[in-house]
Amino acid sequence: xxxxxxxxxxxxxxPGRYHVSAPYFESLERAGAIPVLLPMHxxxxxxxxxxxxxxxxxxxxxxDAAPYLYGEETLLCCGEIQPERDRLEIALYHEIKxxxxxxxxxxxxxxxxxxxxxGSLYQDIPTQFKPENGSGMLQHRQVFAANIPSQHVKLExxxxxxxxxxxxxxxxxxHHHQAVKKxxxxxxxxxxxxxxIVEAIERKDMSFxxxxxxxxxxxxxxxxxxxxxxxxxxxACGK
Numbered sequence: 592x593x594x595x596x597x598x599x600x601x602x603x604x605x606p607g608r609y610h611v612s613a614p615y616f617e618s619l620e621r622a623g624a625i626p627v628l629l630p631m632h633x634x635x636x637x638x639x640x641x642x643x644x645x646x647x648x649x650x651x652x653x654x655d656a657a658p659y660l661y662g663e664e665t666l667l668c669c670g671e672i673q674p675e676r677d678r679l680e681i682a683l684y685h686e687i688k689x690x691x692x693x694x695x696x697x698x699x700x701x702x703x704x705x706x707x708x709x710g711s712l713y714q715d716i717p718t719q720f721k722p723e724n725g726s727g728m729l730q731h732r733q734v735f736a737a738n739i740p741s742q743h744v745k746l747e748x749x750x751x752x753x754x755x756x757x758x759x760x761x762x763x764x765x766h767h768h769q770a771v772k773k774x775x776x777x778x779x780x781x782x783x784x785x786x787x788i789v790e791a792i793e794r795k796d797m798s799f800x801x802x803x804x805x806x807x808x809x810x811x812x813x814x815x816x817x818x819x820x821x822x823x824x825x826x827a828c829g830k
Contacts, residue, residue: 595646595828597624600680600700601631602653603673611651614808615697619649621811621818622825631675635682642686647693647799647828650680650700652806655769661711668715670768681707693799693827695820698767701792701802708775715768716788723787731765731788737809741765744790744805750781752791752801755823756816763790763805770804778802799827 597619601609611628619626626649633641642648657672658665660681680700684707687694696704702712713719716731733741740762746753753759771789774780782791782803794800803820810817 592829594623594625595825596644597626597647597649597825597828598629598641598645599626599649600651600676600683601628602651602676603631612808614806614811615649615651618808618811618818618821619825622821624825624828629679629683631679633679638679638682638686642683642690642692645692647695647824648683648687649824650684650694650696650703650802652698652700652766654699655714656699656703656706656712658712658714660706661709661773663711663714666714668718668768677703680704688794688797688800691797693824694797694801695799695824696802697808698804698806701789701804702769702771704800704802705771705775705778705792708777709773710771710775710778711773712769713772716770717768719772720770720788726786729765729784729786729788731770731784732768733765737764737766737806738813739764740810740814742784744782744784746791747779747781750779750791751793751799752781752803752820755819757819758816761816762814763807764809765804766806767804798830799824 778792807817
């Protein structure tokens with residue numbers, strides 16, 4: 592049986608160099624896929640070819656999405672942006688949606704696909720977000736290693752992510768200072784942290800389109816629930 596080829600979106604922090612953290616590739620490989628890093632500037636025709644050619648798509652973590660994409664001024668609390676990556680991922684997402692190809696979006700990934708559908712973001716959680724129910728603010732940018740869980744996330748009943756992970760509460764890590772604010776069109780919120788931050792979104796009109804705010808690739812080698820997310824994604828890519 593042929594292994595599915597999964598496109599992974601690139602990041603860049605040095606001119607002329609694209610990269611992605613190894614755990615993304617390792618998690619996909621353990622699940623039975625062949626991951627491939629995409630170019631940053633394939634052009635409109637290239638994006639269409641990519642969308643048609645690959646079996647699935649992983650939108651990886653990285654820098655902040657540009658606030659002008661969701662109609663806001665850039666605040667002091669916003670971090671580095673990469674407009675070329677924003678353009679690539681938004682255009683690629685829309686092509687994937689047309690073709691109903693499987694999509695898994697992680698950290699920045701959940702944010703950019705939300706923005707692609709007209710949603711917005713908290714530019715900085717500590718300065719803009721007020722915890723729900725009077726609870727204390729959680730540490731969403733943990734100061735210790737990424738392979739150690741730092742908080743719990745509640746998964747919504749009836750959601751795909753809950754079905755995949757087989758539980759209603761999961762331990763996750765947390766390495767972000769931005770998060771979904773206004774939900775993009777077509778998405779449903781399917782998980783939240785205990786202080787109310789959106790931790791997962793899904794589209795019910797696609798065969799597999801899940802965005803998670805945590806980093807399951809850092810936990811999948813040691814937690815069966817996190818590995819299950821990659822297994823389910825790769826299985827969907829193989830159909």
